[in-house]
Structure formats: C-alpha cells, structure tokens
Amino acid sequence: MTTSNNPIGSIFLSHRAIATIASQTTMESYGVVGFTAKNIASGLTQSLAKDPTMGVEVTIEENSVTIDLYIIVEYGTRIKSVATSVAENVKYRVENTTGLSVKNVNVHVRGLRISNTD
Amino acid sequence: MTDKTISSRPSPQEPTSHPKSLNGQQFKQHIAAALTWLKANQQTVNSLNVFPVPDGDTGTNMVLTMQAAYNEIVNSSEINVGKMSKDLAQGALMGARGNSGVILSQILRGFARSMDSLPEMDSRTFVNALAESRNTAYKGVVRPVEGTILTVIKDIAAAADESLKAGATFEKILEDVVKAADVSVRNTPELLPILKTAGVVDSGGKGLYFLFEGILRQIQGASLEAASAVVQPLDAINIGQAMEEIEEGQDVEVVIDFKPFKELDLQSFYQDLSTIGTSIQVGEGEGMYRMHIHVEDGKQNLPIEYISKIGLWTKEARENLRAQMPSFTLAEVQPGQIAVVVVSPGEGISRIFASLGAAGIVEGGQTMNPSTEQILNAFENLPTDNIVILPNNKNIILAANTAKSLSVKNVSVIPSKNIPQGLAAILRINPDGVFDKIVEDMNEALSEVECGEITIATRSVELNGVGVEEGKVIGLLNGQLVVASSSVEEACMQVLEKAETKSRERITLLYGNNISKDEVDRIGEVIQETYPDHEIEIHSGGQPHYQFIISVE
Numbered sequence: 001m002t003t004s005n006n007p008i009g010s011i012f013l014s015h016r017a018i019a020t021i022a023s024q025t026t027m028e029s030y031g032v033v034g035f036t037a038k039n040i041a042s043g044l045t046q047s048l049a050k051d052p053t054m055g056v057e058v059t060i061e062e063n064s065v066t067i068d069l070y071i072i073v074e075y076g077t078r079i080k081s082v083a084t085s086v087a088e089n090v091k092y093r094v095e096n097t098t099g100l101s102v103k104n105v106n107v108h109v110r111g112l113r114i115s116n117t118d
Numbered sequence: 119m120t121d122k123t124i125s126s127r128p129s130p131q132e133p134t135s136h137p138k139s140l141n142g143q144q145f146k147q148h149i150a151a152a153l154t155w156l157k158a159n160q161q162t163v164n165s166l167n168v169f170p171v172p173d174g175d176t177g178t179n180m181v182l183t184m185q186a187a188y189n190e191i192v193n194s195s196e197i198n199v200g201k202m203s204k205d206l207a208q209g210a211l212m213g214a215r216g217n218s219g220v221i222l223s224q225i226l227r228g229f230a231r232s233m234d235s236l237p238e239m240d241s242r243t244f245v246n247a248l249a250e251s252r253n254t255a256y257k258g259v260v261r262p263v264e265g266t267i268l269t270v271i272k273d274i275a276a277a278a279d280e281s282l283k284a285g286a287t288f289e290k291i292l293e294d295v296v297k298a299a300d301v302s303v304r305n306t307p308e309l310l311p312i313l314k315t316a317g318v319v320d321s322g323g324k325g326l327y328f329l330f331e332g333i334l335r336q337i338q339g340a341s342l343e344a345a346s347a348v349v350q351p352l353d354a355i356n357i358g359q360a361m362e363e364i365e366e367g368q369d370v371e372v373v374i375d376f377k378p379f380k381e382l383d384l385q386s387f388y389q390d391l392s393t394i395g396t397s398i399q400v401g402e403g404e405g406m407y408r409m410h411i412h413v414e415d416g417k418q419n420l421p422i423e424y425i426s427k428i429g430l431w432t433k434e435a436r437e438n439l440r441a442q443m444p445s446f447t448l449a450e451v452q453p454g455q456i457a458v459v460v461v462s463p464g465e466g467i468s469r470i471f472a473s474l475g476a477a478g479i480v481e482g483g484q485t486m487n488p489s490t491e492q493i494l495n496a497f498e499n500l501p502t503d504n505i506v507i508l509p510n511n512k513n514i515i516l517a518a519n520t521a522k523s524l525s526v527k528n529v530s531v532i533p534s535k536n537i538p539q540g541l542a543a544i545l546r547i548n549p550d551g552v553f554d555k556i557v558e559d560m561n562e563a564l565s566e567v568e569c570g571e572i573t574i575a576t577r578s579v580e581l582n583g584v585g586v587e588e589g590k591v592i593g594l595l596n597g598q599l600v601v602a603s604s605s606v607e608e609a610c611m612q613v614l615e616k617a618e619t620k621s622r623e624r625i626t627l628l629y630g631n632n633i634s635k636d637e638v639d640r641i642g643e644v645i646q647e648t649y650p651d652h653e654i655e656i657h658s659g660g661q662p663h664y665q666f667i668i669s670v671e
Contacts, residue, residue, distance in 0.1 A: 030258055
C-alpha cells in the first residue's frame, strides 16, 4: 500500500491496483501474448491471465515503485524490442495514472509462443 | 519512365514495365523504392508524436527496421521471390526497432510465409500475402489496439482482396491499396482517442502508408525525393541548433532571411543549395523565408550570393562551428575514486557538469536518448571501478540501468529525471568518499530541487486540464504540464510561482539555443524584480527545444 497526500485527505493505492494497470498495459503491448505465474515451480503456466494481476509483481518503497513482469512473447518477434516497449509503456502508464514514480520495470521473458512455423 | 531524381542510396534501378508477375530482383527494386520513400518522409512520421514535448521517433525506428531488412537482400542475386522475401523478413526481425518496427517485421514475416518459396509473385499471391501479413501482425498481441498500424494493414489487406476480386491488375491493386491506407490513416483519430486529443494521425500507420506509396510511385515513375523539400515554421530554424550534425569539412553555419522575387520552387531551391553545402533547412512565415546551411570554411559568401539572385535578403547570421566544439575538460579520476557520468543535452550544460567534477559526459536528452552502449562507453574505460550515473531524463534511466547491469564495475544509477536534479546531485560528490554514503547523499539531493522547463508545444493538446495550442509556450514543473502562455516570460513567472519559489532561496536559469541573449537578460531582470531576496544565476545551457531549464532550490 502506498500513500500520497492531497489537501483533504490521503490516497491509498494497493499493490493490486498498480499491478492491474501494469497488467492491462502489458496486454496491449505489441509482441506480448501472455503472462506466466512468477513461480514456475507451481507447474501451471497459462498463456492468458484470468487473474488480472498474475505475472505482475509490484514492490513499493516510499513513493517509488518497482514492477516485475513475467511474460510470454510471440515467437518471431525481436524480443529485445518487445521487452523495451513493454517497459516503456508500463512505466509511462503507471506514472501518468497514479502520479507515483516508477523506479524500475523488470521484464522477465518466461517463454515464447509459436503460433505458426515458417 | 522513372524520374531521374530518384535517390542514389539505396538505388532503385529503372523498373521494368510492370509485368504480370515479379521475380526476386524486381521485388527487391520495389523494396528499395519503399525504403527510399519512407526515408524521404521520415521527419513527417517523427513529427506525429502524441505528447506536447518533442519525443517522436517512430519514423526513425521504421526506417532503421526497413533498412536492416533491405541490407539483408541488397547484394542478393536471388531470383526466387519467395526466398527473397524470406531474407527480407529475417533482416527485419534482426533489426526491428521500437514498437512500430516490431509490427513491421511481423507484417514482412507473414508476407514471406505466405509466399513460401514461390518463384514469382502475381496479383493473387500478392493479395494472399497481404492477408497473411495482417493475420501475423494481429497474432502478436493479445489485445490489439485499433487506430494503429494494425488497423492500417487490416484495411490494406481488405482493399487488396476486393480489388483482386474486381479483376484489377497488379498496378491497380497497388493503387487501391495506397488509397485504402490513406483513408485508414486519416481515420485513426476516430478509433484512438489519444490521437484525437493530440490532433494527429497514427505515426506507425502513416509510415506503413509511405512504404506502399513508395512502391506505387516507382511503378508510376514519380519522384521519390520530393518529400525532402519540407518547409518548417520560420522560428524552428535558428543558428546553433544543429550541434550534433556537424560534418567533416562543413565548418560554417549560415542562416539567411529573405523575400523571394517570385514564388519559390522548393524542389530546385533545395537542389541548388545542396551544391553549396549540407544540413539544409528552409522555413517559411508570411511571405518570408529563412534558410539554414552548413558550408566549408571559405565558402561562406556563396549562400548570400545565391540568395541575392533569387530574392531580397534581409538578415544574415553566421557562426563558426569549429568554435563550438567542446571547450571543457572532464575531471580526471584515480583508481578507487568515485567517478560521475552524466547525460547532458547541451554544450553549456556539459560545461557546467564538467566544472562540477563529471568524469564522463554522454550527449543526449529528450529527443535524442543515448543508447545503453553510449552510456557504457562513457565509463568502461575510466581507471576506477566506482561509477555513479546521472541520467538527467526520465526516459534515459532505463538505459542507464541496463548499462549498469552489463558492466562488471560497481555502478549506481541515481534516478535524476532532469538537469536541476542532476546538478543538485553532483554537488554532493566527493571522489574520495564512501561509495554507499555518497550514493545516499546524491539520492537525497534529488528531492531538494524543483525543475521547471519552458518549451514550445509541437501539437495542440489538452493535458492535466491545461489546454495548449500548437506553437504556444508551455511550462512544465517536474515533468508535468502546468501552464500554457503566449510569452516565454509569462510562462517562466508562472512556473516559478507554481514551484513556490517564495519559500525557496535560489533560482538557476539555464537558457537554450533557441532564445536570444537579450531576451534572457530581460527575463532575468523581471525575475530579479519579483524575487529580490533570491540568489539568481543565469547560464547558457545550450540545450535544444527548451528555452529555459529552471532549477529552484
């Protein structure tokens, strides 16, 4: 939970709220086709997140946020470019909708989806 | 049938008459034309950015992606069109830059997959391949955003299909495709609200449009160079703005204002100027023109002689670019000491950072984010292992962190989002201090300073409840738009007020390369009158785009 002050009271933002923004933004980023649970050992990877915050981890220290994303990328795209775009989009959207400063966005590419073979 | 002015790099050769089917080599010529035309319109695509400060690079990203794709086939003697398109797609994949570049590479990948290894491409296979381009592009994202390049490739594929069913020839299909792309691009603001707010069309979609239009223009024999004759608003061109573009042997910058005797034929005007020098830019405003050019030392009279022939000149400004070369010395560090590496957008700012003890400087800022590699290069060879990086821009923090992760040195990135934060932080440096303690001090310094920025809106937009028209002066406080005004002075004063300057002690103004010294002095006096008890410093920052960067402590 993070707090910021406004003249008539405090605003509380939960990890989950921030994770939802990050998750929705990631899903709109080109090249990302799904999330995986952070803990692969649990054995379940899903390519479509049903839980709106699956595969997203938010760490808050004071008023700065670090976001970890565990994603699956479409095979045949340039992974570096996809990951960079995701990080930029998420940082921009979270900062602009919450007013918090995003310190880091770490993108963990946990798998590739092959939808067609060339 | 091809216009003679087609660019030499990459050189689309004389196209054969548009045959019923294309082999690999003919396909290659079309790709060359597409790339040439996109390059010619790169700035137009870049200018379609959504935010009120200049940060567009879609055009650059698409050109670099397409160039990487073309490089893969440029020396190929393959005549099988399917194999050729496969190589093209491979090149695009490896070179994809940015979001638009990745989507473009998917479009080419789908195209290549559909062509398989067909020796020749006819109308039907072309249309099928476009359909597969669309399918592949859409597969790359879970929730496609409409009103983007995705929508444009979808509309292109649909138009091509319809055209084929109506029995059109290859050329006619391409004509319909370009028409459909144009309509689709114009419609993007209706689908994506942020485009409408910013008053632009989608940049990626526009880039895709230029690729197809380039091929059509080649087939129809139209010039692929015309778009280089861009005319900018008069104020966009100023002496000293093109620091980063200095070329060997082009030593003198000349800017001339003039009134042409008769209507200016831009095409031939550009061509004439290009025989004199480089970095040519032309601006127009109310019948007046302003031209900007770099020429060799000794040739600085040629531009004015030429202008005298075609019009009446009113003002000329010259500057020796050699004299602008770096005039500061970086701090020398010893092994074990702490070295500070900073990112700086302008000459004057670099000089200030150097005088405060920076050991490495990377050029970069809002519109020219340095790469991770450039940041790495700035400190990898320093004799010490203790490095502190000040990115000084929120878009560069990520690259700085990547540089940190790639280095074996003990690196700490202080997330300074602007120049004032960077300056506040570097004042805490003690090269012989304890690393962790210095890093902590520098991080602390970030919150002790307010940053004001004054620039010109490049788009009409409404943000944070502030309505801005293109060309208005806008003021940002700590990165947020807080004021729009018609004068730089008023914007400065309002930003200072919003920064609660009254309760602070010191104001530092860094002025950019787009404002005159007279105006700076005048505004400085107004500020001094309003805040008589404050300590006020004024320095040349030399940064592009921003009239002022203001630090309030």
